[in-house]
Amino acid sequence: MQAIEANQISKSYFNKKQEIVALEKIDISVGKGELFGLIGPDGAGKTSLIRILNTLILADSGTASVDGFDVVKDFEEIRKRVGYMPGRFSLYQDLTVEENLEFFASVFNTSISENYELIKDIYQQIEPFKDRRAGKLSGGMKQKLALSCALIHRPSVLFLDEPTTGVDAVSRKEFWEMLKRLQLQGISILVSTPYMDEAALCDRVALIQHGSIMKVNTPMHIVNEFEGVLWSVRSNHMYHLMQELKSWDAVRSCFAFGENCHVLFKESTTTDVECRAFLAQRNHQDIQINRIQPEIEDCFMQLMKTA
Amino acid sequence: MSEQIIIHANELTKTFGDFVAVDHISFNVGKGEIFGFLGANGAGKTTAIKMLSGLLKPSSGTADVLGFDVYTQSEDIKKNIGYMSQRFSLYEDLTLLENMKFYGGIYGMSRAEIKVKSEEILGLLHIDSEKNQLVKSLPLGWKQKLAFSISIFHDPPLVFLDEPTGGVDPITRREFWELIIEAAHSGKTIFVTTHYMDEAEYCNQVSIMVDGKIEAIGSPVELRSQFQTDSMENVFLNLARKSSRIDG
Numbered sequence: 402m403q404a405i406e407a408n409q410i411s412k413s414y415f416n417k418k419q420e421i422v423a424l425e426k427i428d429i430s431v432g433k434g435e436l437f438g439l440i441g442p443d444g445a446g447k448t449s450l451i452r453i454l455n456t457l458i459l460a461d462s463g464t465a466s467v468d469g470f471d472v473v474k475d476f477e478e479i480r481k482r483v484g485y486m487p488g489r490f491s492l493y494q495d496l497t498v499e500e501n502l503e504f505f506a507s508v509f510n511t512s513i514s515e516n517y518e519l520i521k522d523i524y525q526q527i528e529p530f531k532d533r534r535a536g537k538l539s540g541g542m543k544q545k546l547a548l549s550c551a552l553i554h555r556p557s558v559l560f561l562d563e564p565t566t567g568v569d570a571v572s573r574k575e576f577w578e579m580l581k582r583l584q585l586q587g588i589s590i591l592v593s594t595p596y597m598d599e600a601a602l603c604d605r606v607a608l609i610q611h612g613s614i615m616k617v618n619t620p621m622h623i624v625n626e627f628e629g630v631l632w633s634v635r636s637n638h639m640y641h642l643m644q645e646l647k648s649w650d651a652v653r654s655c656f657a658f659g660e661n662c663h664v665l666f667k668e669s670t671t672t673d674v675e676c677r678a679f680l681a682q683r684n685h686q687d688i689q690i691n692r693i694q695p696e697i698e699d700c701f702m703q704l705m706k707t708a
Numbered sequence: 709m710s711e712q713i714i715i716h717a718n719e720l721t722k723t724f725g726d727f728v729a730v731d732h733i734s735f736n737v738g739k740g741e742i743f744g745f746l747g748a749n750g751a752g753k754t755t756a757i758k759m760l761s762g763l764l765k766p767s768s769g770t771a772d773v774l775g776f777d778v779y780t781q782s783e784d785i786k787k788n789i790g791y792m793s794q795r796f797s798l799y800e801d802l803t804l805l806e807n808m809k810f811y812g813g814i815y816g817m818s819r820a821e822i823k824v825k826s827e828e829i830l831g832l833l834h835i836d837s838e839k840n841q842l843v844k845s846l847p848l849g850w851k852q853k854l855a856f857s858i859s860i861f862h863d864p865p866l867v868f869l870d871e872p873t874g875g876v877d878p879i880t881r882r883e884f885w886e887l888i889i890e891a892a893h894s895g896k897t898i899f900v901t902t903h904y905m906d907e908a909e910y911c912n913q914v915s916i917m918v919d920g921k922i923e924a925i926g927s928p929v930e931l932r933s934q935f936q937t938d939s940m941e942n943v944f945l946n947l948a949r950k951s952s953r954i955d956g
Binding site for chain 2 (some may be wrong): 441442443444445540541566567568569570571572573574595596597598610634639640643656657658659661698701703705706708
């Protein structure tokens with residue numbers, strides 16, 4: 402049995418009679434103990450899918466199950482066994498750190514001490530502030546408290562909706578290290594993120610855009626399935642480099658990646674020698690052209706263009 | 709890039725009671741430069757930006773922005789800079805055109821100037837057909853690009869961008885950076901904060917703040933070689949992990 406199964410899930414919202422399709426025939430399957438990433442920008446449908454799976458809203462069509470329980474028929478059973486950390490901080494701002502945790506424990510008929518081992522790692526970092534009101538915590542501490550509360554009943558499946566959005570690189574890295582340790586405890590995790598670089602930290606990812614899943618696979622396979630040869634090109638003048646590569650008819654796509662342009666040629670036979678000659682003719686200096694491994698972001702953009 | 713200095717900060721400091729939010733920071737930003745201002749949450753970035761944009765008086769140290777003194781000429785600074793934040797930049801309940809008229813009006817532009825500039829932006833972003841739509845009906849990516857265009861509507865020589873690209877798709881993120889690179893190419897100076905470490909690589913100069921101090925400053929190439937690593941992410945992690953502030 403899979404931890405999460407979704408078959409042909411669709412969901413639309415209506416704004417002044419205008420239909421907005423949030424999800425269109427989504428299929429996903431998350432294995433027991435898997436760390437599965439839902440990767441896509443704002444508005445892709447990540448939150449809608451998570452809310453359908455943890456029984457907070459109903460799909461228009463399609464079926465889904467969590468831990469083998471149906472999201473419509475068995476919603477009460479599912480709510481007992483999942484943990485959910487919403488994108489927006491949703492704890493009680495007027496309760497202290499400890500009171501929030503106690504509250505969530507009591508709602509699930511358990512106590513902090515019963516599952517302390519599971520949250521110890523995370524909770525210890527905020528325990529010195531256990532008497533502080535949740536509303537007065539910094540962003541990083543709120544995030545740790547929210548995760549502790551989502552775990553206090555030892556859920557078998559954990560849903561995390563953009564836990565790292567707006568968080569700095571250090572806290573993001575620490576957060577992913579915490580997720581890896583939770584995974585070792587046998588918890589299945591579905592996590593959404595707009596940060597493409599976080600895809601590499603998941604066992605498998607779904608790349609989602611405009612309510613459709615463009616691809617599901619391991620990060621390594623997604624990178625291997627990139628179509629064509631990708632080149633990284635740089636010169637002494639980024640602005641002109643970008644403009645001229647884009648206007649060159651041999652170029653299929655050209656995207657800025659920091660000081661480099663990632664370039665895909667229309668013909669795979671186009672060589673770095675030709676590219677160098679093209680740029681040298683246009684007075685570029687310090688030209689560097691290297692064949693590179695695509696990143697998840699390259700793959701995401703290629704899929705967006707062919708979708 | 710010319711030698712002209714747009715921002716000159718020397719030992720700039722801000723304290724709140726015993727707490728030193730910004731601790732003697734010194735740096736120069738040149739004309740047409742893209743300056744990346746990085747730091748962990750709580751490192752003091754927002755306080756520093758407030759001082760540089762004339763919103764907050766420093767406790768000590770000096771700074772000139774566009775040749776104006778931050779202590780005595782903060783009004784001149786405000787009139788001559790652009791500012792875009794992730795959270796609040798455009799009025800959702802106004803149309804695209806109304807937003808442009810509003811911002812142009814605030815900066816004292818004439819109707820004729822506003823008209824010319826509005827048409828230029830609508831053309832540049834290919835959104836002429838949407839000009840009478842409410843901003844809230846626009847996709848996020850368009851909003852961000854429009855917000856940037858409006859932040860430089862009054863043609864300021866310097867613009868502050870506070871985490872401008874959160875949550876947008878990767879193609880839009882690139883289009884956004886292309887607008888920034890183009891603005892810098894035309895001589896505008898860009899002062900930008902971001903949590904995407906790969907975006908630091910677009911900057912000519914990057915500073916990294918830890919606990920109120922600037923711990924490293926230089927071009928991405930210089931910083932990578934100084935810390936003997938291949939990415940700005942590693943440079944950042946290296947430095948920010950030393951933080952002793954409990955704001956994690």
